[in-house]
Amino acid sequence: MCDIRINSDFWRRYLDIVRDRLIPYQWGVLTDQIVCSAPSHAVRNFKIAAGVMEGEFSGFVFQDSDLYKWLEAVGNALKLQKNPDLEDKADEIIGYIAGAQESDGYLNTYFQLKEPDKKWSNLLECHELYCAGHLLEAAVAYARGTGKDRLLGAACRLADCIDRVFGWEDGKLHGCPGHQEIELGLIKLYDWTGESRYLKLALYFLEVRGSNRFFEEEFERRGRISHWTKGPVEEPNRYYNQYPYTYYNQFHAPVRSQTKAVGHGVRAVYMYTAMAQAALRCGDEGLLSACRQLWENMVHKQMYLTGSIGATPSGEAFTRDYDLPNDTNYSETCASVGLIRFSMEMLRGEPDSRYGDVIEKALYNTILAGMAVDGNHFFYVNPMEAVPEICDANPERSHIKTVRQEWYSCACCPPNIARTITDIESLIYTVSGSRIFVHQYIGSRLETEQEEGTVRLSLEADFPWSGKTKLRVNGPDTFCGEIALRIPEWCTRYTLAVNGENKRLEDLDTERGYLIVKNIWKKGDCLEWNMEMEPRFVQADRRVFYNAGKAALIRGPLVYCIEEIDNGPYLYECRVDGACVPLEAWEEELGGYCSLSMPGVRYRGRTQEKLYDRVKIHKEKIRLKAVPYFLWNNRGRGEMATWMPLM
């Protein structure tokens, strides 16, 4: 095991935001002290179920999960730093949760309060196992963060209850969840408790999926009634795009036969993550091979430059290879949370810099874009370009908000951001024997046990603004081992110095994108690892029709965008020179960032009397200013574009 502490200024700021603003804000929402579009009622539902309050359930069928995700973030935060007040609040809520649990371990306030005779009768639509999975994840995080096991006990009882209900054995239900998540919870619970039944049950949920007609059978059993319409429907599931309905929840085929990312994005990546976890824990090469294919398909054919996924709001889903529209995409923040987890699991199994590259892309672009710098406004959908007037008016684009919202009635993304940021340290290092991998250049300290004693490293970095990093060995006096440094995809020139002496790179090994530095390290050794971080323009594969003749600007891991506030309205008129070298400038606003500026041409149109008139374009030389995409829309509402036509 490793012990990792963050000291990056960049990430400390985000951790502070999450701790000081996001977590308290979410507590306010969940306890109905802050009301946004509608009261959350999440805590209230548990109080009612626990018998300490009168009332009726309200909210979505998956309302419980909002609270669980918050508790997971709290567990993560308390691991980083004690906070008695927050812990008291959490403990009080955990009391309601424990109080609400039934004697057989069952726990789901929707069904307990609203449809107690309908438990486990609509797995496809009703999120019972999904909520349970989030409880399990929260319980482990909370136990790890506080050493307390009350929530863990509830989680184990619920897991045991589920284990009695589901499985291959006769007399059990042969179903699986409509929204994957229980698999992740069970494997986390297995990792924490060592109870192999939980791993076995997770495997069952993965393997049963797509192997039978359970969802169709339960649909007939419940009289073809849909939870959502409350009336009879033709098919058990929503029709998804060009695919049969089985694709939406990925039960179109047994999971190990799946090769392309399809259906609802979040469901997909949660499942792939669990598949990778299960494959590693069971040494299941066949399952791992499916994971590789799914990852490759998603990353190389269905992922946006910002590390986001989901080309359509219809089913919040994948569409097909190379279909990546910029102005109608979904790119849900939660889906990128799942993409990071999936990539991290793959990386644990087989270190390869490409996994770290994707994590970096998703983290620094989509996850951070999902939250305003004020810590309490959020994007659910992350477009590649947007015009506020269009998003207000056009239904194919109206899922794109051009102001971050305070909260959502379906509030999956804000707590997902919180639990991801509070667990950021888990993405930085892995240790394999005497090889210490550095995956993410996030300033931090690592302690890990080696034969020679506790190895202590510190990483200093001003990432993502600079590619200059220092890695110091703080102990023990000597140890023999390798340090493996990820060479990011965006980095084409780099240098390494050890104790001030430049290394000849040709003397060093690289393995799957990592520079391997072997040594007998001594306390006080210092590696200076400098990754050149020059801005540059990228183009998409031409099969991405939407980006024909266009380029996007990146610098290091960051995707840049142009905004109306800097460049005036009618941004789409602006073109860029893909060969220019943009100028960097440090801006103090929004916590500080590096802006880029460059020459461009504006094909200035007219507001004309006739809607259509003879061409009379005025080409105008301009300078364009670009800012990191993750900061867009923090300075007011306006147009934004990432892909720009080339001059």
Place this chain on the structure above:
Amino acid sequence: MCDIRINSDFWRRYLDIVRDRLIPYQWGVLTDQIVCSAPSHAVRNFKIAAGVMEGEFSGFVFQDSDLYKWLEAVGNALKLQKNPDLEDKADEIIGYIAGAQESDGYLNTYFQLKEPDKKWSNLLECHELYCAGHLLEAAVAYARGTGKDRLLGAACRLADCIDRVFGWEDGKLHGCPGHQEIELGLIKLYDWTGESRYLKLALYFLEVRGSNRFFEEEFERRGRISHWTKGPVEEPNRYYNQYPYTYYNQFHAPVRSQTKAVGHGVRAVYMYTAMAQAALRCGDEGLLSACRQLWENMVHKQMYLTGSIGATPSGEAFTRDYDLPNDTNYSETCASVGLIRFSMEMLRGEPDSRYGDVIEKALYNTILAGMAVDGNHFFYVNPMEAVPEICDANPERSHIKTVRQEWYSCACCPPNIARTITDIESLIYTVSGSRIFVHQYIGSRLETEQEEGTVRLSLEADFPWSGKTKLRVNGPDTFCGEIALRIPEWCTRYTLAVNGENKRLEDLDTERGYLIVKNIWKKGDCLEWNMEMEPRFVQADRRVFYNAGKAALIRGPLVYCIEEIDNGPYLYECRVDGACVPLEAWEEELGGYCSLSMPGVRYRGRTQEKLYDRVKIHKEKIRLKAVPYFLWNNRGRGEMATWMPLM
């Protein structure tokens, strides 16, 4: 009254297609002898209702209207040319219709066969008055085309029935239709029969709309059940975009207070047409003023270059000013049928070349694009650009078909095309006193009564390929009058010669876009009216964000497009020089057309290993070939674009 005969080669060909292929094909579909996606059952429903066949109703609640629209086209076609076989078929069907009518005049096979106790209980959703309106239109057309009045009798009985049920008086229902159309039928019936009750009833339906809460009240009366979901719903109507639900069917305000085109496109233009008709017949300047505002808003802020309307498939609706996406638009063929009718009514009220311009745009681009040259494949949706792979995969674009379909289960467009083309002569001329207006340059003969006797004119034109036209006076020996020639918006240079002698244009009056030629005309006089028709590029108002930096190519009334078959795949990589003069060439295929070719540049992308990679665009000089938009997709499936980036 005028008598007009078409002799344009161009339009004769379309009339032949409609007569020889479309009308027989539709007869085959309506009688279930041709089955496309699903059997139509339209005739069968009438046979069952008439008691000559056993069975149950099937099809949409508005299935009857398919048959009525076909009968209207047949009536139009029989007026142009006798056809005993077709007339026999129609008469047989009219027998079933008459047989199905109830003794009180009620006629609607859905309600008669399926929900006889629910008549007039769901005006918002159930299209009873809509179907009735189409019967009335068909009956007049059939009476005019054949002199037979059996269908007309049925229509009058139904109109009388409706008159007994609806109106301002106590004891009558104070409702109006969810889909406007009855207003058009009633006014047509009034024009034909002179029965003022029908005009009064049409006025009632217009005036009551948006003036009360009838739709909400009937919603409560029927227990909030939706016809479409068969279950209870929250609101009486579908939520439309950013607007309240009242906008979808234009009952958000009394019609004379409406100033912007909103909601479902077809419903809107049908209503505006009826408003214009009513305003003219009643001399209602207030109503006409609303029509003018609606027309201006639609045409100058919400219309595509091709004369199509409806920016979104969501509600097949308008969105808001200047929101005109090219790849997700709706642009329903039927909506352009309505736009033509509305513009023609406005033109009858106040001749202005702008009305004729819009009719020309919609007719030569959208209406003709709606049908393949084979006469039995159709577009419902007319995109401004399309990539087949994208339309297959992406739900926001999947309403766009990239192959014309044989038929649709909701088969509104094909018969609407048929009835429009068979009535094409009604768009060409109007006569006001001794002034004869020529609105459309469609080769034809006109006979109209003037003081001096029957004035006979013939118009020779090779339109839309050439702007050279000849207008000959064939009789009487002399007459004193004015010929008013529409100066099309696209025409900036023109000449006029009378009997071989060029006229000085400054000696001639123009009035609201018409050149007025006064004369004492003699038999044999000939006007040579030459409108220069050079290809040129146009740009959109810059508030149409989607067209920033782009141009479209037009020649005369025709919008051009580039297609994959001529220019290779990845069309969006191609840019054009907006200042070039494209070369014209005559092509023999597809009935003959003028193609245009021009220099361009292709920003050639790569199919690359990485989805995103360093910019390396290869700019390549190319020649682009463009074809008339209305002919797109007649030579196989492929990419198409109208708006092209400028070089």
